[in-house]
Amino acid sequence: MTSAPIPTDPRRLAVRLEVAEGNIEADAYQAWIRSHPHEDGLAIANGHVHVLHALRSDPVTRLWGLGLGDGPDADVIDEAIREGVRRGAVKITIEWNPYADPALLGVLGERRFIVQEFTNTYVLDLHGDVPPAKRPLSEHLRLEQLDHADPGEVDAAARVWARATFGDQAPASAIAHGRLQMSQPSRATFVVRDADQIGGVGTVGIDADVAFLCITATLPEYRSLGIQSHMLRARLDHARERGASIATIGSDPGTPSQRNIERAGFRCIYTKLIVKRPLISD
Amino acid sequence: MDCDSRGVSSPFPALPDPPALAARIEQSIAEGVAAAARAAASRDSTSDLVAVKLAGGWVVAGEGRSPLARAVGLGFDGAVEASMIDSIEALFRERAQAPRFDVCQYATPGLLSSLASRRYVPQAFMSAFARVIEPEERISGAPGYTPPDNLTLRRIDPSDDALVDVAVDVMSRCFHDHAPAPDWLVRVTRQGILQPRAVTFLAYLDDEPVGGGCLAIHEDLAMLFGAGVLPAYRRHGIQGALIRGRLMWARDCGATLATIQSAPGAVTERTARRAGFEPAYTKIVLVGERNA
Numbered sequence: 001m002t003s004a005p006i007p008t009d010p011r012r013l014a015v016r017l018e019v020a021e022g023n024i025e026a027d028a029y030q031a032w033i034r035s036h037p038h039e040d041g042l043a044i045a046n047g048h049v050h051v052l053h054a055l056r057s058d059p060v061t062r063l064w065g066l067g068l069g070d071g072p073d074a075d076v077i078d079e080a081i082r083e084g085v086r087r088g089a090v091k092i093t094i095e096w097n098p099y100a101d102p103a104l105l106g107v108l109g110e111r112r113f114i115v116q117e118f119t120n121t122y123v124l125d126l127h128g129d130v131p132p133a134k135r136p137l138s139e140h141l142r143l144e145q146l147d148h149a150d151p152g153e154v155d156a157a158a159r160v161w162a163r164a165t166f167g168d169q170a171p172a173s174a175i176a177h178g179r180l181q182m183s184q185p186s187r188a189t190f191v192v193r194d195a196d197q198i199g200g201v202g203t204v205g206i207d208a209d210v211a212f213l214c215i216t217a218t219l220p221e222y223r224s225l226g227i228q229s230h231m232l233r234a235r236l237d238h239a240r241e242r243g244a245s246i247a248t249i250g251s252d253p254g255t256p257s258q259r260n261i262e263r264a265g266f267r268c269i270y271t272k273l274i275v276k277r278p279l280i281s282d
Numbered sequence: 283m284d285c286d287s288r289g290v291s292s293p294f295p296a297l298p299d300p301p302a303l304a305a306r307i308e309q310s311i312a313e314g315v316a317a318a319a320r321a322a323a324s325r326d327s328t329s330d331l332v333a334v335k336l337a338g339g340w341v342v343a344g345e346g347r348s349p350l351a352r353a354v355g356l357g358f359d360g361a362v363e364a365s366m367i368d369s370i371e372a373l374f375r376e377r378a379q380a381p382r383f384d385v386c387q388y389a390t391p392g393l394l395s396s397l398a399s400r401r402y403v404p405q406a407f408m409s410a411f412a413r414v415i416e417p418e419e420r421i422s423g424a425p426g427y428t429p430p431d432n433l434t435l436r437r438i439d440p441s442d443d444a445l446v447d448v449a450v451d452v453m454s455r456c457f458h459d460h461a462p463a464p465d466w467l468v469r470v471t472r473q474g475i476l477q478p479r480a481v482t483f484l485a486y487l488d489d490e491p492v493g494g495g496c497l498a499i500h501e502d503l504a505m506l507f508g509a510g511v512l513p514a515y516r517r518h519g520i521q522g523a524l525i526r527g528r529l530m531w532a533r534d535c536g537a538t539l540a541t542i543q544s545a546p547g548a549v550t551e552r553t554a555r556r557a558g559f560e561p562a563y564t565k566i567v568l569v570g571e572r573n574a
Contacts, residue, residue, distance in 0.1 A: 105404055114398045115394055115402070118564070118566075
């Protein structure tokens with residue numbers, strides 16, 4: 001595959017990454033909806049903007065790519081709110097890119113969106129070498145690719161991700177979200193097992209030549225064993241073998257995940273702000 | 283080195299630990315903003331500017347829409363308690379101002395959620411960029427961005443009132459394309475130039491001042507700020523020359539780290555990236571209600 005050159009202009013790079021992430025998420029959503037029609041979800045792609053409407057099992061509407069075209073996409077937001085209310089979504093979340101049209105600030109404020117959290121976006125040029133993991137995996141651990149077509153395996157991996165991310169009381173919607181992400185043939189999910197127990201998971205999806213790494217987590221009892229480092233490199237190798245030229249991953253700021261990502265050579269290119277608007281009271 | 287084709291990799295030395303770097307820069311900025319406010323208040327008895335150290339950072343309130351007025355550098359030394367936020371809000375509201383907080387992604391997460399629960403709304407994104415300065419570094423310009431041969435940078439003496447007036451006039455007009463600049467912008471520009479530790483350079487084409495920029499050095503950190511070029515003289519490499527000139531000054535003063543802030547995607551960002559600056563962190567400016 002001939003890959004497009006990596007844009008040096010940060011806004012162009014932001015657009016490319018947002019479109020890729022939106023496409024990858026939308027593909028997964030649409031595949032899930034087709035195989036689970038009772039979920040009643042809807043994925044909409046409108047140029048650079050992607051809207052993923054609430055599922056019955058995960059009643060949150062999500063938007064990507066707002067304000068990266070011409071203007072702040074106020075009409076897209078308003079339609080997403082209307083449709084979200086109609087579908088019974090509990091909230092809308094938007095990943096707000098700093099390179100979005102500045103007018104988006106006012107648009108979101110007028111519509112009573114409130115800030116939720118920051119998320120760092122990192123990129124890595126896959127043409128270069130990735131530093132090796134600091135240490136090998138312990139002998140009792142093995143890294144392998146998940147069989148996305150095995151519902152039992154997918155469910156087990158999804159539960160691990162949900163527990164690692166949200167704790168022992170992880171909501172059913174989180175597990176559903178994990179199943180959605182890991183069951184897609186367009187994604188590759190890597191797990192680290194300790195005998196029959198999955199200790200860590202990580203997925204990668206590819207859109208054109210952009211690899212998007214996500215759904216990454218390690219159970220507390222398996223942390224500090226280098227699992228994330230090995231799963232990161234496995235996903236990068238997988239992406240490179242399939243023609244990806246750039247990898248991107250998000251991380252909560254100031255966390256061990258951030259340090260793992262940076263050790264693998266990723267650089268933070270911008271920070272997004274996640275904003276939300278509850279809908280349930282509308 | 284082609285500064286313009288760095289893409290996602292960089293030939294420059296890597297920046298230090300991001301959270302620690304962000305804390306250091308934000309708290310240095312906070313010190314600078316507070317110093318500027320105190321200096322301004324001491325020069326002008328009619329000013330209601332006040333600077334108060336709170337929650338590990340500084341809160342500057344007063345003077346209406348002054349960009350100095352905000353809480354900055356908070357949240358790096360642990361939780362910011364609700365009572366502290368109440369106190370900060372009171373400082374602003376006593377001066378008929380909407381409370382304004384700069385919140386960085388590496389500040390304690392509770393600060394963002396506390397302000398969100400108080401219905402603060404985002405007003406602006408700001409990107410902070412940083413670069414290492416090597417002691418013997420030859421700071422060169424980006425290929426293809428050569429300034430005019432008749433450009434010189436001259437450091438101004440802050441005790442020379444006439445020259446300060448020239449700098450204030452030129453630099454305030456750089457940020458307001460339609461002359462004359464509004465009073466608040468002129469006042470803020472003067473405050474920046476006259477703040478303690480600030481060094482100001484004017485850019486001249488022959489004997490005509492066409493732009494300027496400031497820096498302040500705190501320990502070994504050089505903070506570049508306030509740079510601009512008059513509209514008629516833009517796109518001639520002068521902005522880049524102002525950055526290089528200040529970096530060289532900073533290097534010669536022993537600074538080993540430099541930082542500059544920009545709205546995402548603005549000219550300042552592009553010029554800074556060509557000069558070797560990399561993204562260090564992001565912050566969001568959050569504004570609350572003017573009345574409780």
